[in-house]
Amino acid sequence: MSEFRDSGTFQGERMPKRPNIVWFLAIGATLTGVAMPMGTPAIAVSAITSHPNQKSDPPSDRIAAAMRAYLRDLAAKEQFTGTALVVRRGEVLVRAAAGAADAEEDIPNRPDTVFRIASVTKQFTSMLVLKLRDRGLLGLEDRVCPYLIPGYIRTCPQAWRPITIREILTHTSGIPDIQQLPGFYIKLSQPTTTRELIQRFVNKPLDFKPGTSWKYSNSGYILAGAIIQAVTRKPYGTVLHEEITGPLSLRHTGYSRRNPPAGYAKGYFTVGSPAPPINGSQAFSATGIYANADDIVRWDRSFGAHTVAPPATVKQAFTPQAPCPSNGCLNLPSSAYAFGWLVDRLHGHRLRYHPGLLQGYAASNMYLPDDDIAVVVLSNVEETDTNGIARHLATMALKSASAHDH
Template structure:
């Protein structure tokens, strides 16, 4: 039986997009039908789309890109691509609409929920966290935790050690758990530094944020996510499940052909537990400019720097500051908001350039994929084409 094409490309220029899945037995690269209007000279956007396709095709051939990539400029799709297998065992290919675990890209959703709850007067960013956690999640507040605020857990300035760096975290990642049990793993650990005095990435803080969301709403995190964000924005392929994402999601791999142990969503929770596809994330990115998800002042605060990054950059990536679930930086002089994601079997990157309305999303079900590097390269290409096109 002939194998399906392992790479399917969906390429669009402007508003012309017709996705065509090629039949079995076709060559390894299949390109969708594209309609363009002939011009006297080359169209920079068309040239850029072709260059993006060639770039991703080369990476896929080298097994350096497995997943989906989507680049949208001012509502126009520049490239929409998928490569590799969503489920190698069942011979299911990745498609542009395949659902992936997005790992730490989850944090921008959790932060926005907290900001919206603040807007309603259910909490304040400078409230101490312990009163929200007792007694449902902790019995008493550790002395070292008493000054820690909600703002600090959202901006990685609390000093609480990262649960993912503690012994045994990955050994338990496939097992169901509860929010209380997650918090018990780090509640009595010494702080890495005095709260508010430094910056160090900590998934633990975002687990606490999810607990606080549940405490003030008296609803499960996934329900609040739907009510506050995915429902209003019609993000139909985005959500949180305490077990596995819906059927058909991409299965994780450590490297190409080396399956990773499955992740139980309850272990990832509000720090890394959301699943989504690329189209939904682009819709999420572009909702901020239209103020569809929150009022202008709240959106502005979400991207306002809260903590300066170390000299090496936050997460050792180019960045000047951390906001609420977003790294803040500039790319070739243009304002950039982004966040990477990395968790057993998955890698992700969500980049948005607000002044140019360029969204770049790269999702992979192969953990060692450099999704952030790929996204940055695609964003650079999109910026250059935009400059040439607008001249």
């Protein structure tokens, strides 16, 4: 098995072609409300024996070993390319990386590699709106059109007049999904403006009367980003930094209208099949954020610590807002949609999560708030079943918590 050290940079190291899975485990590492920062020394699994400064925790050790075996098996079958991080009550159970961040340049994925997180972006956009609501800059029951005229649309379509900010955040507006419109993926690599994005769907017929049904729509979150910019008079990326990534010290999370910082993982449709690059302006506030797994766990754990927002706001972000269709929201196990989170239960435990999927990337962020378990799986291979992997790891983490408590 190929091994390398975590240099704490995004540039990666030269590896033989088709790099094998590389494992990192923070043995007994604890996180007091935050995730492991980039640059924390990581140890190749095959070299690990024990941690001299911490008492052994057999239940946790067994579960962590099982997690590593599970991911190693997936990687061997090319079913896991990317990074995975599982943290339970501040303790890192597994921190792993597999496959290539850039196959053409033989650069491997590392535990701190930055990925596009696609629709996991929606958690951040929703929280920005809730924080601006707390500040009195907007209301969830406000109609969207007054915030969009004249900067983004000239006049309000008749069908849009009753649509509220709450509805665009909960996929109950009826506005058709921009990603389902002809030409979206052809344009995905080209620079654009927020106004031009909105022009693509502003005059399209609604899929249903606002507030009467649920259908996933990236268009609503593009409108949310426009409203954020309108009320703050600042770019979306600046507001994201000022309100969330800066205060939480998410140093490797952000939004760029072009590309993420150098060293981010290149996207692939399948292993060895490169996807065209994504221009950030096309993804915007619906799918445009980039991050690494450590930062996403820090984001998750900020909810329990109430460092991102007051308890009432965090509670509202997790509270069901709209029931899912009978087959679940996005055809995934879920009973309702909250503000950027799917609502579910996992073996009786409250689960909040969101998937991400966009041209060359797949992601899943799962958080069990009552158990303080965060599971993040980020991939630069679109066909990777990040949700299935994360759900399996979350189940294992719950077993670890149960064994630990007893």
